[in-house]
Structures are given as C-alpha cells and as structure tokens.
Amino acid sequence: MDQKSLTHLQRLEAESIQILREVVAEAENPVMLYSVGKDSAVMLHLAKKAFYPAPPPFPLLHVDTTWKFRDMYALRDKAARDAGMELLVYQNPEAVEKGINPFDHGSVHTDMWKTEGLKQALDKYGFDVAFGGARRDEEKSRAKERVFSFRSANHRWDPKNQRPELWRLYNARKSKGESVRVFPISNWTELDIWQYIHLEGIEIVPLYFSAPRPTVERDGLILMVDDERFPLAEGETPVMRSVRFRTLGCYPLTGAVESEAKTLPEVIQEMLLTTTSERQGRAIDHDQAASMEKKKQEGYF
Amino acid sequence: MTTQEPIYKTDALIAENIDAYLEAHQHKTMLRFITCGSVDDGKSTLIGRLLYDSKMIFEDQLAALEADSKRVGTQGQEIDFALLVDGLAAEREQGITIDVAYRFFATEKRKFIVADTPGHEQYTRNMVTGASTADVAVILIDARKGVLTQTRRHSYLVHLLGIRHIVLAVNKMDLVGYDQATFDKIVEEYTEFARSIGITEFTAMPISGFKGDNITASSENTPWYTGPALLPHLETVELDSAADQAKPFRMSVQWVNRPNLDFRGFAGLIASGTVRPGDSIRVLPSGKTSSIARIVSLEGDRDLAVAGESVTLTFADEIDCSRGQVIVAAQAPLEVADQFESTLVWMDENELVPGRAYWLKVGTQTVSATVHAPKYEVNVNTQEHLASKTLDLNAIGVANITTDREIPFAPYDENRDLGGFILIDKISNRTVAAGMIHFALRRAQNIHWQATDIGREHHANMKHQKPAVLWLTGLSGSGKSTIANIVEKKLARMNRHTFLLDGDNVRHGLNKDLGFTEADRIENIRRVGEVAKLMTDAGLIVITAFISPFRSERDMVRGMMQPGEFVEVFVDTPLSVAESRDVKGLYAKARSGQLKNFTGIDSPYEAPEAPELRIDTTEMTPEEAADAIIARLIP
Numbered sequence: 001m002d003q004k005s006l007t008h009l010q011r012l013e014a015e016s017i018q019i020l021r022e023v024v025a026e027a028e029n030p031v032m033l034y035s036v037g038k039d040s041a042v043m044l045h046l047a048k049k050a051f052y053p054a055p056p057p058f059p060l061l062h063v064d065t066t067w068k069f070r071d072m073y074a075l076r077d078k079a080a081r082d083a084g085m086e087l088l089v090y091q092n093p094e095a096v097e098k099g100i101n102p103f104d105h106g107s108v109h110t111d112m113w114k115t116e117g118l119k120q121a122l123d124k125y126g127f128d129v130a131f132g133g134a135r136r137d138e139e140k141s142r143a144k145e146r147v148f149s150f151r152s153a154n155h156r157w158d159p160k161n162q163r164p165e166l167w168r169l170y171n172a173r174k175s176k177g178e179s180v181r182v183f184p185i186s187n188w189t190e191l192d193i194w195q196y197i198h199l200e201g202i203e204i205v206p207l208y209f210s211a212p213r214p215t216v217e218r219d220g221l222i223l224m225v226d227d228e229r230f231p232l233a234e235g236e237t238p239v240m241r242s243v244r245f246r247t248l249g250c251y252p253l254t255g256a257v258e259s260e261a262k263t264l265p266e267v268i269q270e271m272l273l274t275t276t277s278e279r280q281g282r283a284i285d286h287d288q289a290a291s292m293e294k295k296k297q298e299g300y301f
Numbered sequence: 302m303t304t305q306e307p308i309y310k311t312d313a314l315i316a317e318n319i320d321a322y323l324e325a326h327q328h329k330t331m332l333r334f335i336t337c338g339s340v341d342d343g344k345s346t347l348i349g350r351l352l353y354d355s356k357m358i359f360e361d362q363l364a365a366l367e368a369d370s371k372r373v374g375t376q377g378q379e380i381d382f383a384l385l386v387d388g389l390a391a392e393r394e395q396g397i398t399i400d401v402a403y404r405f406f407a408t409e410k411r412k413f414i415v416a417d418t419p420g421h422e423q424y425t426r427n428m429v430t431g432a433s434t435a436d437v438a439v440i441l442i443d444a445r446k447g448v449l450t451q452t453r454r455h456s457y458l459v460h461l462l463g464i465r466h467i468v469l470a471v472n473k474m475d476l477v478g479y480d481q482a483t484f485d486k487i488v489e490e491y492t493e494f495a496r497s498i499g500i501t502e503f504t505a506m507p508i509s510g511f512k513g514d515n516i517t518a519s520s521e522n523t524p525w526y527t528g529p530a531l532l533p534h535l536e537t538v539e540l541d542s543a544a545d546q547a548k549p550f551r552m553s554v555q556w557v558n559r560p561n562l563d564f565r566g567f568a569g570l571i572a573s574g575t576v577r578p579g580d581s582i583r584v585l586p587s588g589k590t591s592s593i594a595r596i597v598s599l600e601g602d603r604d605l606a607v608a609g610e611s612v613t614l615t616f617a618d619e620i621d622c623s624r625g626q627v628i629v630a631a632q633a634p635l636e637v638a639d640q641f642e643s644t645l646v647w648m649d650e651n652e653l654v655p656g657r658a659y660w661l662k663v664g665t666q667t668v669s670a671t672v673h674a675p676k677y678e679v680n681v682n683t684q685e686h687l688a689s690k691t692l693d694l695n696a697i698g699v700a701n702i703t704t705d706r707e708i709p710f711a712p713y714d715e716n717r718d719l720g721g722f723i724l725i726d727k728i729s730n731r732t733v734a735a736g737m738i739h740f741a742l743r744r745a746q747n748i749h750w751q752a753t754d755i756g757r758e759h760h761a762n763m764k765h766q767k768p769a770v771l772w773l774t775g776l777s778g779s780g781k782s783t784i785a786n787i788v789e790k791k792l793a794r795m796n797r798h799t800f801l802l803d804g805d806n807v808r809h810g811l812n813k814d815l816g817f818t819e820a821d822r823i824e825n826i827r828r829v830g831e832v833a834k835l836m837t838d839a840g841l842i843v844i845t846a847f848i849s850p851f852r853s854e855r856d857m858v859r860g861m862m863q864p865g866e867f868v869e870v871f872v873d874t875p876l877s878v879a880e881s882r883d884v885k886g887l888y889a890k891a892r893s894g895q896l897k898n899f900t901g902i903d904s905p906y907e908a909p910e911a912p913e914l915r916i917d918t919t920e921m922t923p924e925e926a927a928d929a930i931i932a933r934l935i936p
Contacts (some may be wrong), residue, residue: 006609008331008412017611018570021555024663025624050568052599054560117850125581136403143402143417163732164648166433167721168570169662173730175639187414189405195327273744 004298009196014182016184017045018130018168019147023182025055026172031088033118034060034080036072038204039133042193043185047131048083055084057092061278062122063109064091067102067250069226079203090121094167102252103231103282106260109250119155129172129180135215137189147186153177163277194271207245208267210259214238221255246271324435329407332535335431336463337455338441343472346810347441347510348404348417351532354517355406355893376761380533386709398405401431410536425458425681425695426648429735430887432462433721436541439468439531444477444507448490448908453498454681456491460500461644461697461737463713467495467503467537468532474523475509483527499685504534545608549633550574550582551711551719553664554626558613566597566613567622568619570666573609574630576614581631584622585709590631591618625666635709638741641702645672647692649726649733653700655691656823658857659733661704669705669860672825674820676700679714690820701742703861713737727853728907760840764798767839769934770862774849774909775872776901777887778879780918780926781846787927789844795935802829802848817898823854830858838868842934850900852907870930871912876901878919 023030032047034040047056060080080087090214095112104111124285136143146162148170163171185193197204214225216238223230225238230252232238243256244267245271259268303349315323338344388819404415418424432438438459459467469491472766477483489506506515508531514520515530521747529537551572558566580593596603597613606612610869614628622628629635646651653672675698678689692698713720761768765775769786773781782803789801809813812828815821826849833843850854859867879901880888893901897902909915914933916926 004546004605004607005330005540006607008329008407009327011331011609014609014611018555021568025556028331036830051558051598053566056556069637113407116575137405143404144400155558163900164430164735166430166723166735167717169721171502171662171721171723171725171730171732171920173660173725175730180330187403187405189407189412191326191407192412195323198323265319265323266307269315272315272322 008190009060009199011197012051012185012188015168015187016046018248019170019184020047020050022057022170023131023172027180029125029127030058030129030131031122031125031127032056032058032131032203033056033133034062034076034087035133036062036068036076036079036205037133038193038208039135039185039188039199041202041204042188042196043131043133044198045081046184058131059086061088061090061121061125061127063117063183064089064116065107065117065250066096067111067113069205069207069224069250069251069254069298070127070247071175072248073205075203075205085262088121090117090124092117092120092170101229102237102250109253117123122155127179128174129182131182131184133185134183135188135190136186137195145147145183145186147183148172149181149183150174155179186246190271191268193198193215198268199242205248207248209263210242210244210261212240213256214245215241215243215256222258223254224256226251237256306563321537324351325409326407328408329412330540330542331412331795331885332437332538333414333416333433333435334437334439334535335418335428335459336439336441337345337418337428337449337459338472339449342441342443343510344417344441347472347508348418348437348515349417349511349517350516351413351415352404352406354407354513355533357440357872360489366372368538375570382466401427408532408536413535417836425646425697428455428458429462429646429648432464433717433735435462435464437466437468437535437538437907438464439470441470441472442487442491444471444473444487447487448494449806452491456495456500457498457679457684460498462892463717463737465502465541467500468531468534469503469505471505471507472510474507474514475512479507479514479520479522481523484526495503504528506531506534517926529755538544540691542609542838544918545716546575547572548573548608548716550576550580550628550630551716552576552612552614552628552634553666553718554622554624554628555665557623564615565619566615568611568613569626569628570611571606571608572664572716573608573716576612577605578602582616582628584620585627585629585635586637586707587621587626589620589622591616591620593617599917603811625664627664629709635711636741637707637709639707640742641703641704641705641710642676643722643736643740644699644739645724647676647693647694647696647698647733648735649731650694651726651733652691652693653734654823655700656827657853658705658727658860660725660727660737661702661722662725663710663738664706664719666708667725668708669857671703671857673701673703674722676829699739710738710741713742727856755841757838760838762840764841766797766840767866768840769866769868770837770858771832771842771844771868771870771930772849772855772858772871773844773846773872774855774912775873776876776879776906777848777899778882778884779874779922780923781848781872781874783923784916784926784930785844785846787923788930791841791927791931792844795931797842798840800842801844802833802845802847804845819851819898819904823851826854826858830854833858834861837862848900848906850904850906852909855909868910868914868930868933869909870933871909871914871915872917872918872926873911874906 062076092112100109100112134142146165151157215222216225222243239259242260244259245254245256259270261270312351336344402417406413406418416435418428418431440455471484473488506528507526508515514522517532518530533699542578551574551924552569553565555569561739578592578593578595582593583590594615594617596606655674656671658669660667675689675692677686678698679697680687681697689698710718722736725734728732775781785801789799792799806830812825815825836843883889890896891902902904
C-alpha cells in the first residue's frame with residue numbers, strides 16, 4: 001500500500017492551494033494583494049504552485065504608501081517579474097497631492113494610503129476578489145475571521161453578516177458591487193511561515209536578516225533611517241546598530257529589533273526564544289484595544 | 302497553580318541546535334480538534350491554558366492578560382485564561398464568545414488547530430461549522446453539574462458530523478476535591494447516553510483547566526486515574542487522513558489548467574486514495590475512461606500523490622473533463638444520482654421553503670436543487686423525531702433533495718468531501734444550510750429517461766414555429782389575463798399554435814389541491830412550469846398568466862426551458878392602481894382580513910430585475926401591450 005503521512009506544512013500547503021484555485025474558478029476578476037512581506041512571499045509562492053505550469057492567472061496589486069523600505073520596492077519588482085505576473089502599483093492621488101507622511105499626519109497616514117488607497121484601487125480595476133496574506137494567529141480579532149470575508153459595496157466588513165464555512169466548501173457567490181477578501185494562509189502561524197520559507201527556499205526581503213543599519217530611537221522603538229526624508233533632531237546622527245525586522249511596513253512606523261541573526265535558522269531560533277509577540281513592532285496596534293477590529297470594519301485589511 | 306512539566310522540552314534544543322530542531326519540527330503532523338461545552342464549563346479557560354502551557358503566550362500578551370484579569374477577569378487576582386481567547390470587542394463585553402474562533406499551538410509531536418465554539422443553544426450553526434473540519438472533539442463537562450442537556454446536544458452534533466474520536470473532559474475537578482466517585486458517576490451516565498446515540502468509543506479524563514491538572518501531564522491530584530493526560534492523548538490520536546488514503550481514489554476537478562494547446566491539466570485536492578502515473582481512471586458523471594499520464598508539480602513530476610494533497614493531473618487520452626466532475630479509480634466508481642436522502646442543518650434566519658430551488662454545492666460542483674418537506678425534525682437536546690413542515694435557524698432535519706442533474710457523490714459516512722454539501726439562497730447568496738448525504742433514492746436509480754424518436758425539433762418543424770413561453774407576471778388585477786387573451790387571439794390569427802395557461806383556471810383542475818401558502822404557491826408554479834415545458838416540447842407557444850410573486854420560482858421555470866425560450870413579461874401596475882380596479886373584489890377581502898397571504902397586501906411581490914419585457918399598464922392599453930409582446934416574440 002502506498003502510504004505517506006502528510007506533515008503539517010504539507011497539509012497547510014494543500015489547503016491554501018485549494019483556496020487559491022477555488023477563487024480562480026469562481027471569481028470574475030481576482031487580484032492578489034502583495035505587500036512584499038514574508039506572508040506575501042509565501043502566498044505568492046503558493047500561487048505559483050497552484051497554477052503551475054501556467055503563471056498565476058491574476059495580477060499582483062501593491063497598495064503603495066511611498067514610505068516602504070527601499071529593499072521592499074526592489075524585491076517587489078523582481079518577484080513579479082520572476083512569477084511572470086503583471087504588477088499593479090496604486091498610490092492614493094489625494095495622499096500624493098497632500099504629501100501625507102507618517103511623521104506629520106499620525107493615523108491619517110495609514111487611513112489615507114492604505115485603507116482609502118486599497119478601496120480606490122479595488123474600485124478602479126473592478127476587482128471582485130482580493131487575496132490577502134492575513135493569518136488568524138496574528139491577533140485576537142483575526143482568530144474569528146473567515147477565509148472568505150465578504151465586504152459590502154462600500155467595502156465595509158459586517159461581523160454579523162459573514163457566511164459559515166464548512167468542510168472545504170466556500171460560497172463565493174455575491175451580488176453586484178459586493179467583493180470578497182480571501183485569506184489563503186489563514187491557518188498558518190508565524191513559525192509555519194518561517195519554516196516554509198526555509199524549506200522551499202523562498203526569497204524574502206533582506207531586512208528580515210540582521211545587518212548594521214543606521215537607526216534612531218523614537219518612543220521606545222528603534223527606527224531605521226532608510227532615506228533622507230527621515231526628520232532628524234538638530235545635532236542628531238543615526239547610530240549604526242545590528243538590527244533586523246520581524247514585520248515590514250512603512251519604514252518610519254516599523255520598529256527594528258537588535259539581533260545577530262543573519263540566516264533563516266538563526267531568525268527562527270530567535271523567534272522561538274523571543275518573549276514578545278510579532279505585532280508589537282507595529283505602531284498601529286497600540287492605538288487602543290480592539291483597534292484591528294475597528295480598522296477592519298472601516299475597510300483596512 | 303500546580304506546577305507542571307513544560308511540554309516544550311525543546312527549548313534547550315532550539316538554543317543549542319536549531320537545525321536539528323527544524324528538522325524535527327518539519328516532520329510534525331497536524332491535528333484539528335473542536336472544544337464543546339456550555340458557557341460556564343471552562344472552555345475558554347482550557348484553551349487559554351493549552352496556549353499558555355505550550356508557550357504560545359508572549360510576555361507582552363501576558364502583561365496585557367494580567368492587567369485585563371484584574372480589570373474584567375472572573376478569577377480574582379489569578380490569571381483569567383479565558384481572556385486570552387475571547388475575541389471581538391462586543392463579545393468581550395458580553396462575556397461570551399459568539400462565533401467560531403481558530404487557535405493554534407504546537408507540541409513536540411504535532412501542530413494543533415483548535416476550533417473554539419460557543420455552547421449556547423442558538424449557535425448550533427457555529428458548532429457544526431467548527432466540527433466539520435475536526436478530527437477530534439473535546440466535550441467538556443463541569444464536574445459539579447454532570448451530564449447536561451447541552452452535553453447531549455454537543456455529543457449528538459459531533460457524532461452527526463462524523464467525528465470519530467471523542468474526549469470526555471470532566472473539568473473543574475479541583476472544585477469537587479478530585480473525587481473519583483464523582484468522575485466515575487459522570488462517566489457511567491455518559492456511557493449510557495453515548496451508546497444510545499451510536500457513539501461506541503470515547504476517552505474520559507478528569508481535568509482542571511484552571512489549575513492545570515491532567516493537561517500536559519498526569520496530575521498528582523488524581524492518582525486513581527491511570528489514563529493519558531489531554532495533550533499526550535491528542536498527540537497520539539490516529540489521524541483520519543491515514544484511513545482516507547486506504548480508500549479508492551477520488552478527486553473533484555477544481556480547475557482545468559490550459560496554459561497552451563499542448564497542456565491540459567486537471568487540478569484538485571485528492572478526497573481519498575492515492576494516485577500514480579499509469580493508474581486507470583474514470584471521469585464521472587460522463588463515465589469516460591483513461592489513465593493518468595503525469596502528476597505535474599513546480600518541483601517536477603511526482604510518482605505518487607495521496608489523499609489531502611492538492612495536485613495537477615494529466616490524462617493519457619484527450620477526454621472531456623471539466624470543473625465539477627470527479628476523477629475516480631476506474632475499477633471503483635462512485636454512485637451517480639439526482640435524488641438523495643440527507644440530513645440538513647439550517648443556518649439562516651429565513652426558514653427552509655420546501656419546493657424552492659437553492660444552489661447546492663458539493664465538492665466542486667454547484668447544481669440547482671429543491672428540498673422536499675422534511676420527513677422529520679430532530680430535537681437536538683433529546684434526539685426525538687418531530688413532525689415539521691420546515692426547518693428554521695439551527696434546526697436539524699432529514700429531507701429528500703432533488704437536483705436538476707445527476708451528480709457523482711459518496712455517502713457522508715464514507716467521504717466528507719463528496720457527501721457534505723451546502724445550500725445557497727439564489728437571491729441573497731447566503732449559505733443557508735449544511736447537509737450530509739445518506740444515500741440515493743431508489744426511484745432516481747429506477748426511473749430512466751425514455752428516448753423517443755420524434756423529438757421536440759420535429760414537433761416544432763411540423764408547426765413551422767419556434768416554441769416559446771410568454772410568462773406574464775404581475776400583481777392581481779394588473780391585467781395579465783386580459784393581455785394574455787389578446788396575445789393568444791392575435792397569434793391564432795397569424796396561424797401560430799398556442800396554448801394559454803391561466804392562473805385561476807389551473808387551480809380548478811391540475812392544482813386544485815393547492816392553497817396559497819408560500820410552499821403551495823411554489824408548487825403551483827413548479828407544476829405550471831413542467832406543463833409549459835411539455836407543451837414547448839410539443840412545439841407550442843405557451844402563454845401563462847400567473848401572479849408568480851417569487852423571483853426564485855420564475856428563475857426555476859426559466860431554468861427548465863431551452864435557452865432563449867423563456868420570455869419574462871413584467872405586467873407592471875402600481876399596487877394602488879391594481880387595488881382601485883379590484884375586478885374580483887379580492888383586495889377588499891384581503892384588506893378586511895378575510896383573505897390571507899394575498900400578494901401585495903400581506904405577502905410580498907418580488908418584481909423581476911431584468912425581464913425580457915416590461916409593460917407599463919398606466920401608459921399602454923391592453924391592445925398595445927399585446928402588440929409589444931408579439932413584436933418581442935416575432936421581430
């Protein structure tokens with residue numbers, strides 16, 4: 001008898017591929033939101049596997065804030081090219097015009113570039129399904145998120161109006177104007193993601209690995225001075241620290257951790273021995289309790 | 302808190318030899334389980350404890366937890382583990398969980414996904430959802446309360462969803478002084494009940510989620526208990542996926558991969574069995590056979606794939622195969638049928654409407670299906686069978702289902718993927734029910750379609766016309782019958798062979814057994830649709846005049862006809878105008894309450910969204926309306 005015991009990563013991979021294919025079979029105009037982070041990298045890799053030998057039959061969409069790390073922009077363009085996929089980059093024109101930035105505009109920065117930018121991009125291209133790389137283990141309110149998350153015509157998420165998901169059956173039917181966010185890697189944990197990147201040799205942004213980088217301290221976060229737009233106090237000079245990032249976002253909002261982990265196994269080792277959770281490096285979650293949930297209702301991913 | 306051995310003995314390994322750790326971790330298997338219990342059984346506390354003991358809680362989360370415990374916790378100054386897992390803000394304030402939440406943790410041997418579902422009566426829906434993907438169910442009982450109604454309900458649902466491994470966790474043992482007699486009495490009572498509903502095996506254990514007894518290791522407080530602690534048990538339970546591999550090969554086709562003319566691959570997730578290049582296969586329902594040429598993957602062709610894997614297969618021969626069809630081992634095909642008995646779990650606020658057409662999705666195929674009136678409803682608390690005409694939110698019942706075409710399937714007992722289905726409302730698109738196929742009905746197997754030599758085209762050609770159904774819909778008194786009558790007269794003058802089916806007239810004969818409830822109105826339209834279909838087969842132009850208030854039924858009739866043959870004519874008259882005409886005096890009766898379920902008054906009229914033709918009777922005379930309809934039919 002041919003028997004083989006599937007490992008947890010093999011089961012997760014099979015489940016994610018099944019979700020990706022189901023959307024392509026049922027959606028009219030799907031898109032994959034690509035944020036260049038490690039979760040996006042895994043999601044893109046799974047898409048390549050799901051549709052091989054064809055390239056994934058949908059474009060990548062990067063909702064850009066103009067404030068990502070330079071390394072992220074470089075990998076973004078390369079990854080799309082390598083996958084043979086079209087890359088769409090969207091920047092909210094109003095935010096461009098007003099020069100919205102994380103230094104002067106606080107939470108307006110996330111709201112206009114990301115929340116509004118995403119809605120505008122989806123409307124502009126008429127995408128009815130958008131893949132996102134969110135995971136249920138990231139945050140308490142996400143533990144209850146469906147794999148298929150339905151949004152009203154004005155992109156709102158109504159927690160009471162979500163569909164039950166049984167077995168491997170997803171109901172992707174929707175009325176005109178409604179859209180769906182689909183999270184193929186819902187059931188992966190941070191460790192699963194790292195382990196899979198390691199096993200599959202997936203290319204990720206070098207910022208995840210430790211290197212000497214120019215940094216300053218702000219409100220207890222170590223921030224990297226990635227370009228000349230970073231406003232330094234008078235007489236302040238960036239300090240070279242050996243740091244890496246556990247999550248990636250806009251560089252002025254993403255805290256680094258001091259680390260010597262230069263390889264994937266070392267990063268995983270550090271992660272396993274660490275004592276603080278992944279999202280702690282992101283300024284966005286510290287606003288208030290249940291803030292992710294509020295942002296989700298407003299249309300942030 | 303009692304101190305327990307940490308279940309992660311690997312900390313040292315992580316620090317000393319990360320490569321060895323990764324090597325070990327990558328071979329872990331995965332187990333999904335569901336926890337069921339009533340509100341105060343300590344379910345959230347148990348899950349919080351599992352996360353805590355398996356070191357899934359970080360320092361910042363622990364700090365927040367300690368602060369929260371003091372602020373809103375229910376455990377005094379001690380850590381309230383339940384706060385770790387209660388999710389959405391509104392729920393946290395109410396102090397209950399009201400949905401399915403998924404949690405993750407891992408031990409040295411396995412990764413676990415826990416479906417956390419609430420114990421409230423009205424949330425059968427959530428428990429069924431969580432149970433649908435679980436290998437194991439952990440049923441919690443409060444040691445002080447014993448087997449409750451909820452325990453019976455949870456056990457029934459878990460068994461219904463086909464979960465083979467059940468753990469009876471008698472919780473809060475610390476509050477009964479770890480008393481063996483209390484535990485034994487509960488187990489005895491549960492054994493008797495379990496047997497009565499068909500559960501033959503379960504594992505009972507005394508635990509305390511709050512204190513940590515028998516969670517990660519055997520507790521000193523229960524020396525009389527010699528069985529395994531909860532986690533070690535979950536680490537060694539046999540996975541269903543192993544058994545699935547031993548069954549015959551089945552895979553629903555999800556997507557056909559055609560990057561170019563030289564490649565045609567069939568993508569899907571293997572529901573059972575194994576597959577190798579060279580294996581003989583059959584595609585259902587067409588029955589065409591071929592053999593597997595390649596198992597294609599990004600890393601190169603594979604020589605074996607097993608149940609649970611997502612794969613892309615190619616065939617040795619060019620045979621038709623598309624999404625929704627099922628590829629099976631040639632020597633072990635599936636049954637194909639269009640009538641089934643099944644159990645339904647109703648999940649929507651709008652109750653089941655027997656006779657109405659819903660979308661049924663099973664595997665990767667979606668077909669139109671009607672549900673017959675339930676044979677019985679099951680009282681989930683007592684498992685008694687009750688007579689019922691419908692199923693409302695959280696009700697469970699057994700009913701026959703008819704699909705509009707034959708589908709390959711497996712009984713749910715044999716295969717969850719090919720026997721579990723959902724029903725989708727055609728208008729709202731909501732998932733309204735989950736179902737489990739028991740078996741195909743004999744009548745579906747014994748009644749075959751008799752092919753006749755003189756077909757519908759022959760009939761139509763003899764009449765020199767194209768058959769059609771002119772379906773007039775609108776409020777009572779809108780003028781449907783008047784217009785239909787003129788249309789028929791004009792067509793007769795043009796030597797067209799027609800037949801007029803009128804709502805009132807049909808109710809004197811064919812449909813005289815039907816009343817005006819929603820279910821009867823649906824059956825009324827279904828029969829008229831079937832009659833109209835026979836008449837189009839005979840080559841006739843059929844004109845119908847029925848209020849036909851529901852969109853789903855009009856769409857059902859549309860679906861019965863050949864494409865292009867169904868012409869929906871919306872006779873649009875405002876309610877006030879129709880009511881002021883009141884030719885038959887029915888509106889007056891309805892307004893005074895003498896007539897129930899009258900469309901427009903106390904029963905809704907769902908106007909067509911995209912009719913082939915709309916007649917505004919406030920602007921057109923019946924003659925003009927008839928001409929417009931004929932112009933649409935014969936341009």
